[in-house]
Amino acid sequence: MLHVDDIQLAFGGVKALSGVSVHADKGKITAVIGPNGAGKTSLFNVISGFYRPQSGKVTLDGEDISPLKPHARAYRGMSRTFQNIALFHGMTVLDNIKLGAHTNLRSGVISAGLRLPLTRNEEAKLDEEIQREVVGLLELDHVQHHHVEDLAYGLQKRVELARALVMKPKILLLDEPVAGMNREEKREMSRFVLGVKKDWNTTVLLIEHDMSMVMGISDHVVVLSFGKPIASGTPDEVRANPDVIKAYLGGADEPARTAA
Template structure:
């Protein structure tokens, strides 16, 4: 008898209201194991609200969230992190007195040696080596993110693209099964965005981590994702592979206005 593995992350029928405003209305989303899923939509569509529901910062009035088949709708962000959910933020929050490597070491110790955090940061114990296993884990992440040459650089003054990669590195050090990426390309130039896309593909393929990208850069999402969900005014208007999303008139209308198809017809005539 064949059984189907539960999705890494799933939202079922999520509805969120703020007073009389319906921010999300009966939205479903599935992130499979080792998959890359995109979530896009025009400004104000409800992407950030759904992201907050998935990460545990906001509880829906209706619907449920599952991690590896287990309901976590009422679980805190910390409890979800312990079950394998990690996330990044639009604005990286880094410790100015630490190096690039220090940040990954600190995140690794949150996962593997939480008792050392106090001595590392507060009692001047410093970042003394914990052994070969920690070094191996940290070096693997730095290599994966192409940060090896900058490992000992202080984070003060890092380019935004490098800071974003470092935040991804901190999340990976927690050994998540699914990683939520909040507008990762915001403020980056074309080269930095391309480098980020390569890293995300490597993370999925080499570490088996599932990725959910909430992004304003639709082309980045379409180029990376196996499946894309499009929401507008809190409603899911399309879901499918990138080719389906590109061809969907509902998506064109949401981004270009209701007269997009009419304009195209006039152009052809």
């Protein structure tokens, strides 16, 4: 589904990514891990089009999307959440979720402004789909009419996931989806991500530094260190890799450490 090949990214004289390649198979969960400064978020910004690398290629479902801007990649089926919550305060949960569906709507500005039948029919259909496919899946029924700023942190992160899902993406990029959550909220989010994979067959690319979640839900793990790939494989293979243990997970006499 996604091929990221030999990405080279530098800011002035600082190399953020050096020869990074990541392949995410269709319907699988691929995790990218690494210590502080490893280049994980820079990689996501390259994939989603916020950064333009000096060289390398990003291919989505067989199409080279390297020249495309972020909004064009969204129209190709790429959706993303961010490390910091980016919801619209003053709006309800349902309205925040509906904003994510703009790539699937056909009515334009004039039709929407005049409330023409096309717009009204699209919105009615969208409401039904959100209720049936997204709100229920993420168990947001009881808060869908609440303002997002009134929700607990874990629920706000869930709303962000719902907004990304309503696009019906080919690939879903999750940037630290359980950062700042308590143990129960992490378990719930892991369950929801697995549900998206199972029920929608969505390809997921995940950045996360909670190793319990990564090793528990991922099909494939890629490890970065100082902008370079050092390991790739199944969770068990990565967990046992001596380079990973040294660079990230900690040695036998050193407790595992987490990173942003």
